[in-house]
Amino acid sequence: xxxxxxxxxxxxxxxxxxxxxISRILYELNTRLKAKLTIFADMNGYAIDYNGDTRNVxxxxxxxxxxxxxxxxxxxxxxxxxxxxxxxxxxxxxRDNVYMCSVGSEYLMIIIFxxxxxxxxxxxxxxxxxxKLSQYLDSLKAQKSKTxxxxxxxxxxxxxxxxxxxxxxx
Amino acid sequence: MYVDWKNQEIIFKIVYYGPxxxxxxxxxxxxxxxxxxxxxxxxxxxxTKEDRTLYFDFMQVGLGSIGGKKPRFxxxxxxxxxxxxxxxxxxxxxxxxxxxVADSQRDRLDENIASLQDLREKLAGYQKSLEQLPWIIQxxxxxxxxxxxxxxxxxxxxxxxxxYCEAIATQGAGVFETLKSAIQMAMSKL
Numbered sequence: 001x002x003x004x005x006x007x008x009x010x011x012x013x014x015x016x017x018x019x020x021x022i023s024r025i026l027y028e029l030n031t032r033l034k035a036k037l038t039i040f041a042d043m044n045g046y047a048i049d050y051n052g053d054t055r056n057v058x059x060x061x062x063x064x065x066x067x068x069x070x071x072x073x074x075x076x077x078x079x080x081x082x083x084x085x086x087x088x089x090x091x092x093x094x095r096d097n098v099y100m101c102s103v104g105s106e107y108l109m110i111i112i113f114x115x116x117x118x119x120x121x122x123x124x125x126x127x128x129x130x131x132k133l134s135q136y137l138d139s140l141k142a143q144k145s146k147t148x149x150x151x152x153x154x155x156x157x158x159x160x161x162x163x164x165x166x167x168x169x170x
Numbered sequence: 171m172y173v174d175w176k177n178q179e180i181i182f183k184i185v186y187y188g189p190x191x192x193x194x195x196x197x198x199x200x201x202x203x204x205x206x207x208x209x210x211x212x213x214x215x216x217x218t219k220e221d222r223t224l225y226f227d228f229m230q231v232g233l234g235s236i237g238g239k240k241p242r243f244x245x246x247x248x249x250x251x252x253x254x255x256x257x258x259x260x261x262x263x264x265x266x267x268x269x270x271v272a273d274s275q276r277d278r279l280d281e282n283i284a285s286l287q288d289l290r291e292k293l294a295g296y297q298k299s300l301e302q303l304p305w306i307i308q309x310x311x312x313x314x315x316x317x318x319x320x321x322x323x324x325x326x327x328x329x330x331x332x333x334y335c336e337a338i339a340t341q342g343a344g345v346f347e348t349l350k351s352a353i354q355m356a357m358s359k360l
Contacts, residue, residue, distance in 0.1 A: 019175070042172075043263075044172075044183070044263055044264035045244070046172040046174075046181060047174070048174075058211045058212065058230070060181070060211065060230050060242070060244065061211045061212060061214055061228060061229075061230060064214075064228050064230075064244060064246075065214055065228065068216075068225060068226060068228075068260065068261075071260045072225065072256075072257075072260075075256050075260075151180070151357060151360050154237070155236055155237055155239075156354075156357055158236045158237070159233070159236055159241055159353075159357065160350075160354070162233040162234050162236060162241070163233065163350045163353065164350075165234075166205060166206065166209055166231075166233055166234075167205070167346035167349065167350060168204065168346065169346055169347065169350065
């Protein structure tokens with residue numbers, strides 16, 4: 001089961017089937033676009049799944065920054081026109097572009113692709129992928145997170161030891 | 171908290187809150203400089219020309235695998251300056267624990283109080299409150315001659331009697347202790 005971050009400690013879970021469907025959509029999108037990287041994340045900056053080349057990038061950092069950037073754009077949208085948010089944001093780079101779009105109100109798609117790829121084509125395929133994703137998100141059956149199950153006393157004790165070691169507190 | 175099942179990672183979001191120039195970024199910079207580079211990401215900072223936090227700072231800290239699961243901590247700071255209210259609202263969302271970095275200097279007491287009130291308001295925007303969320307206070311800059319006494323700070327800033335740490339973030343004193351306490355508090359709420 002795969003949790004979706006709703007709150008501290010108690011989240012919701014994606015069914016495993018849904019998770020695999022999401023993975024499949026990302027794979028197909030990344031392949032058809034010949035993109036470098038496609039990330040499905042939540043608006044809090046957690047990467048839920050991704051597809052592509054991650055050798056030279058820290059996914060968690062990139063996703064946190066991208067989500068922050070997207071949220072800043074949304075605030076700008078609200079300020080200038082009262083719109084709830086921008087649905088798409090494009091950053092044009094020297095070699096690569098970054099295209100971000102919302103998936104519902106809580107999720108985000110981030111695609112990094114070669115600058116030579118036609119933007120219209122990217123938008124078209126991303127739009128189709130987002131529609132597919134939205135269908136699955138709508139049909140999610142939420143369950144209370146069971147993640148606390150493995151965060152038992154033994155885990156916490158070992159975590160304390162790991163922290164002491166890593167933080168130089170021994 | 172978020173569980174990345176693909177990579178078997180358990181990710182916690184820890185947010186450093188507090189007034190501008192209180193030492194939030196200094197905490198992260200110290201952690202960045204001292205922790206084994208293999209355990210951390212880059213420290214990403216959005217700063218103004220004056221070296222003040224514009225949006226947020228971010229760094230991931232990871233620990234070794236425990237029972238096949240790898241704990242990861244996303245450390246964020248908020249921009250303390252009053253005009254960057256939106257950045258604070260954004261960053262606080264989804265926090266598993268908050269470290270309120272208070273500036274111990276006597277003439278910063280009002281800013282500390284205002285920042286704590288701001289934190290309450292930001293949390294209220296997400297239907298949360300300080301009573302619900304794990305949080306800890308770090309009384310920073312304990313080495314400065316104009317530092318307010320701990321009992322006075324406690325009276326003014328700690329109505330819920332949450333744990334606190336004394337710190338001199340520029341020297342690293344109390345920095346890791348604060349982080350560890352915050353993580354333990356986040357865990358205890360699960």
